[in-house]
Amino acid sequence: xxxxxxxxxxxxxxxxxxxxxxxxxxxxxxxxxxxxxxxxxxxxxxxxxxxxxxxxxxxxxxxxxxxxxxxxxxxxxxxxxxxxxxxxxxxxxxxxxxxxxxxxxxxxxxxxxxxxxxxxxxxxxxxxxxxxxxxxxxxxxxxxxxxxxxxxxxxxxxxxxxxxxxxxxxxxxxxxxxxxxxxxxxxxxxxxxxxxxxxxxxxxxxxxxxxxxxxxxxxxxxxxxxxxxxxxxxxxxxxxxxxxxxxxxxxxxxxxxxxxxxxxxxxxxxxxxxxxxxxxxxxxxxxxxxxxxxxxxxxxxxxxxxxxxxxxxxxxxxxxxxxxxx
Amino acid sequence: xxxxxxxxxxxxxxxxxxxxxxxxxxxxxxxxxxxxxxxxxxxxxxxxxxxxxxxxxxxxxxxxxxxxxxxxxxxxxxxxxxxxxxxxxxxxxxxxxxxxxxxxxxxxxxxxxxxxxxxxxxxxxxxxxxxxxxxxxxxxxxxxxxxxxxxxxxxxxxxxxxxxxxxxxxxxxxxxxxxxxxxxxxxxxxxxxxxxxxxxxxxxxxxxxxxxxxxxxxxxxxxxxxxxxxxxxxxxxxxxxxxxxxxxxxxxxxxxxxxxxxxxxxxxxxxxxxxxxxxxxxxxxxxxxxxxxxxxxxxxxxxxxxxxxxxxxxxxxxxxxxxxxx
Numbered sequence: 001x002x003x004x005x006x007x008x009x010x011x012x013x014x015x016x017x018x019x020x021x022x023x024x025x026x027x028x029x030x031x032x033x034x035x036x037x038x039x040x041x042x043x044x045x046x047x048x049x050x051x052x053x054x055x056x057x058x059x060x061x062x063x064x065x066x067x068x069x070x071x072x073x074x075x076x077x078x079x080x081x082x083x084x085x086x087x088x089x090x091x092x093x094x095x096x097x098x099x100x101x102x103x104x105x106x107x108x109x110x111x112x113x114x115x116x117x118x119x120x121x122x123x124x125x126x127x128x129x130x131x132x133x134x135x136x137x138x139x140x141x142x143x144x145x146x147x148x149x150x151x152x153x154x155x156x157x158x159x160x161x162x163x164x165x166x167x168x169x170x171x172x173x174x175x176x177x178x179x180x181x182x183x184x185x186x187x188x189x190x191x192x193x194x195x196x197x198x199x200x201x202x203x204x205x206x207x208x209x210x211x212x213x214x215x216x217x218x219x220x221x222x223x224x225x226x227x228x229x230x231x232x233x234x235x236x237x238x239x240x241x242x243x244x245x246x247x248x249x250x251x252x253x254x255x256x257x258x259x260x261x262x263x264x265x266x267x268x269x270x271x272x273x274x275x276x277x278x279x280x281x282x283x284x285x286x287x288x289x290x291x292x293x294x295x296x297x298x299x300x301x302x303x304x305x306x307x308x309x310x311x312x313x314x315x316x317x318x319x320x321x322x323x324x325x326x
Numbered sequence: 327x328x329x330x331x332x333x334x335x336x337x338x339x340x341x342x343x344x345x346x347x348x349x350x351x352x353x354x355x356x357x358x359x360x361x362x363x364x365x366x367x368x369x370x371x372x373x374x375x376x377x378x379x380x381x382x383x384x385x386x387x388x389x390x391x392x393x394x395x396x397x398x399x400x401x402x403x404x405x406x407x408x409x410x411x412x413x414x415x416x417x418x419x420x421x422x423x424x425x426x427x428x429x430x431x432x433x434x435x436x437x438x439x440x441x442x443x444x445x446x447x448x449x450x451x452x453x454x455x456x457x458x459x460x461x462x463x464x465x466x467x468x469x470x471x472x473x474x475x476x477x478x479x480x481x482x483x484x485x486x487x488x489x490x491x492x493x494x495x496x497x498x499x500x501x502x503x504x505x506x507x508x509x510x511x512x513x514x515x516x517x518x519x520x521x522x523x524x525x526x527x528x529x530x531x532x533x534x535x536x537x538x539x540x541x542x543x544x545x546x547x548x549x550x551x552x553x554x555x556x557x558x559x560x561x562x563x564x565x566x567x568x569x570x571x572x573x574x575x576x577x578x579x580x581x582x583x584x585x586x587x588x589x590x591x592x593x594x595x596x597x598x599x600x601x602x603x604x605x606x607x608x609x610x611x612x613x614x615x616x617x618x619x620x621x622x623x624x625x626x627x628x629x630x631x632x633x634x635x636x637x638x639x640x641x642x643x644x645x646x647x648x649x650x651x652x
Contacts, residue, residue, distance in 0.1 A: 018639035018649055021614040022346050022357050024364045028640075031348050038350045258584045259605030279585030279619050281636055288347040289615030293605050310607055313344035314354075323344055 002053045005032030006092045007273070008284075010235055014173070020284055031284070041323050054078035055095045059087065059245045059268075067267050068302050086298045089247075089254060089263070089270040090291065093237035101136060101231055105199045105208075112201060112210040114228045129157030131227035134213070136196070138165035142232035143172045143180045150183050162190045164213075164224065192224060193217060242274075250276050260297035261290045267301065269294040328379045331358030332418045333599070334610075336561060340499075346610055357610070367649050380404035381421045385413065385571040385594075393593050394628050412624045415573075415580060415589070415596040416617065419563035427462060427557055431525045431534075438527060438536040440554045455483030457553035460539070462522070464491035468558035469498045469506045476509050488516045490539075490550065518550060519543060568600075576602050586623035587616045593627065595620040 001010055008017075008028030016025050026034070043049055054076035065071040070083040098117040100106065106115060128149065135145050146163050153159055163180070168191070170177050183189040194215030200223070202209040213224045239252050248255045248264035253276035256262060261269050261277075271294050272287035280286070300308050313319050320326045327336055334343075334354030342351050352360070369375055380402040391397040396409040424443040426432065432441060454475065461471050472489050479485055489506070494517070496503050509515040520541030526549070528535040539550045565578050574581045574590035579602035582588060587595050587603075597616035599608045606612070626634050639645050646652045 012640050015640045018364070018645070020348050021364070021611075022352070022360045023348050024360060026348070034348045034350060038344070038347070259603070277585070279623065281619060281622060283618060283636070285347075285611070285614045285618060288611045292609060292611060293607060296607060297605065310609070314338050314341045319344070 001096055004036060004050065004052070005029070006090075007237075008032050010096050017284070051076065051080055054080060055240060057241050059242075061246065061265065068304075071267055085302055086267045086269070088291070088294050088298065089242070089268065089274055090272045090287075091239075091242055091270075091274040093273050094239040094242070094252075095237065096235040097238050097240075098231065099233035099236050101196050101229075101233070103196050103199055103213075105201050106210075110208060112229075113207045114210050114226075116228060116230045128152065128159040128228070130159065132160040132162065132225065133228045133230060134162045134164050134192075134224065134226040135230045135232055136164045137232035137234065138167070138170045138172070139232075139234050140172045140176060141234050143170060143176050145230055145232050146180050146183065146189055147176065150188055153188075160190070161188065162192055162224070162226070164192045164194065164196070164215075166193065166195045168193055194222060194224070197221070253280075256290075259293070261294035262297060267298075269298060327422055330362060330376065330378070331355070332416075333563075334358050336422050343610070377402065377406055380406060381566060383567050385568075387572065387591065394630075397593055411628055412593045412595070414617070414620050414624065415568070415594065415600055416598045416613075417565075417568055417596075417600040419599050420565040420568070420578075421563065422561040423564050423566075424557065425559035425562050427522055427555075427559070429522050429525055429539075431527050432536070436533060438555075439533045440536050440552075442554060442556045454478065454485040454554070456485065458486040458488065458551065459554045459556060460488045460490050460518075460550065460552040461556045461558055462490045463558035463560070464493070464496045464498070465558075465560050466498045466502060467560055469496060469502045471556055471558045472506050472509065472515055473502065476514055479514075486516070487514065488518055488550070488552070490518045490520065490522075490541075492519065492521045494519055520548060520550070523547070582616075585619070587620035588623060593624075595624060 003009060005013075005028070009032050011028070013029040014027050016027055017023075017031060018025055020026065020031060023031070056074050057077050058073075058075045060073045062071050062073055068085055070085060072082075072084040072087050074082040074084060074087070100117065106112070133149060135142050135149070137143075137145075142163065142165070146161060149159065149161055153161070161183075163184070170180070172180075180189065184191045192215070194217040196213045197216045198214040199210055200212040200214070202211050210226065210229055212226060213229070215222050215224055242254075243249065243252070245268075246265060247268060247270070254263050254270035254274055256270050256275045256277050258277040258279075261271050261275065263270050263275075271290035273282045275290065296308065296310075311319050313323070317326065329335060331354070335358050337354070339355040340353050342353055343349075343357060344351055346352065346357060349357070382400050383403050384399075384401045386399045388397050388399055394411055396411060398408075398410040398413050400408040400410060400413070426443065432438070459475060461468050461475070463469075463471075468489065468491070472487060475485065475487055479487070487509075489510070496506070498506075506515065510517045518541070520543040522539045523542045524540040525536055526538040526540070528537050536552065536555055538552060539555070541548045541550055568580075569575065569578070571594075572591060573594060573596070580589050580596035580600055582596050582601045582603050584603040584605075587597050587601065589596050589601075597620050598613040601616065622634065622636075637645050639649070643652065
């Protein structure tokens with residue numbers, strides 16, 4: 001994802017959370033912001049340690065190096081490579097990927113040039129004027145895209161906008177739904193109800209181009225001609241390449257030792273929703289505990305000769321120095 | 327203790343804490359208040375479930391009752407009795423007791439009538455006028471007592487006040503120390519430096535009365551005559567009766583299973599600083615995890631037939647109802 005925060009930011013940024021101990025209520029976005037603020041004193045000021053918007057594609061164990069040396073070799077989809085002495089996996093429910101329309105022709109290796117799954121609202125500034133844009137979806141993400149495109153019409157010249165959803169009911173924030181309903185009532189946006197069953201592709205060029213969707217509607221099959229299809233069905237997590245890293249898994253989760261949160265591969269730890277152990281509960285507060293114990297265990301594994309003292313922020317001068325208090 | 331909050335409130339109420347996840351900084355007292363506010367929707371409005379200012383003296387297992395029935399019988403020092411289906415021990419480092427002067431005659435079963443270890447500043451309104459009061463200690467608690475007594479002199483008539491400490495250096499908040507130093511400079515309080523080694527008791531009555539302390543000072547042994555001795559050496563935790571409850575202990579801590587935080591006695595759980603298990607760290611955030619998993623495990627043990635679904639406060643209508651949101 002393009003920003004830290006995981007599910008809190010990607011799935012429920014504006015929903016109130018009531019079960020983080022000591023915080024009677026906060027939203028997912030607020031919690032992520034507070035955690036980042038709290039971590040800041042311990043992160044280099046240039047932010048060089050945060051690598052965003054890329055998926056770790058491979059993790060290889062280099063047997064030439066013992067534990068605590070550069071034993072792990074990671075590569076991301078963006079081409080970044082890392083040599084690591086230990087790895088803490090906090091992959092949540094997996095990597096977030098945009099949900100796709102599951103119809104033949106759209107799920108091929110070579111996607112049509114005018115089919116768009118971009119992250120969030122990137123590329124919204126594309127020159128759409130004069131074209132027919134179909135936004136598929138009925139949740140916050142689809143409605144926000146429709147609203148953004150309607151606003152872009154003012155500056156970029158009018159495009160024809162269609163919102164495609166399976167039924168006349170949305171799962172979106174009330175204010176967002178009201179705004180989009182207004183656009184539909186005023187005729188600025190056309191609402192089409194139907195479920196895509198097939199598509200018509202033009203494959204004469206080097207890359208296929210989507211010409212139309214065939215919809216199943218209340219009145220039978222109906223074609224929907226279009227120039228661009230923006231699929232906005234929300235995101236869902238997929239385990240992805242992690243399943244190939246040689247970690248013992250149990251029902252798609254990484255089995256860990258609850259004393260250290262170490263996986264079956266020494267030096268690789270797993271914390272949060274991605275792990276499993278007897279008694280596991282997928283709660284934020286459990287992730288905090290797991291990350292803390294994993295950090296202590298990793299520190300001990302990396303520095304086996306150094307005594308590991310538990311320091312308290314109420315009393316430790318060393319921690320006060322790191323926090324910038326003295 | 328007379329209020330909930332444990333070590334946070336008793337040991338570091340005003341110290342900033344930086345390591346509760348999601349809260350960049352708060353004091354011990356603030357954290358306890360936030361946690362209580364968060365728990366409030368789940369506690370009966372009349373507060374009937376909070377029993378304060380008493381120590382659990384005994385915990386007996388009634389073998390006539392199976393697990394999940396009224397198997398546990400608890401009695402507190404205040405005479406309160408409880409029949410319980412399960413017990414979660416969160417006794418921290420033990421029960422907080424006032425540190426005593428360790429000299430012969432003061433540590434007997436029958437304490438002198440004029441020796442005072444009262445909790446905090448209770449009984450400060452006693453009629454002290456005309457008497458010689460000796461306050462022993464050099465920390466916040468001792469200095470606050472001296473200050474309170476000096477203020478009481480105004481309304482209750484003057485008493486002679488002595489602060490007894492082993493050296494001319496205090497461990498107290500700067501403003502409190504400044505106020506007491508002012509009282510010493512102006513002669514309202516006499517500072518005596520010395521370490522009590524013995525005491526002189528009048529045992530002619532039904533209860534012994536302390537007449538004097540024998541001090542070891544820089545100039546040798548010296549007597550300190552007094553009418554009342556207020557021992558204000560702070561509090562320290564003692565494991566106390568818990569060690570007699572039949573729970574498996576390891577270095578004065580309750581051994582627990584880290585999947586359930588259940589002790590060696592089925593139905594009795596232990597969370598927070600009182601427990602131990604492989605990897606244990608004595609951190610607030612670990613206590614939150616432990617308490618949560620113990621609550622889930624206890625719920626399952628009490629209702630083995632009922633499916634235990636993990637509910638999220640972001641989405642669960644049942645939790646929203648309990649939180650008073652709908």
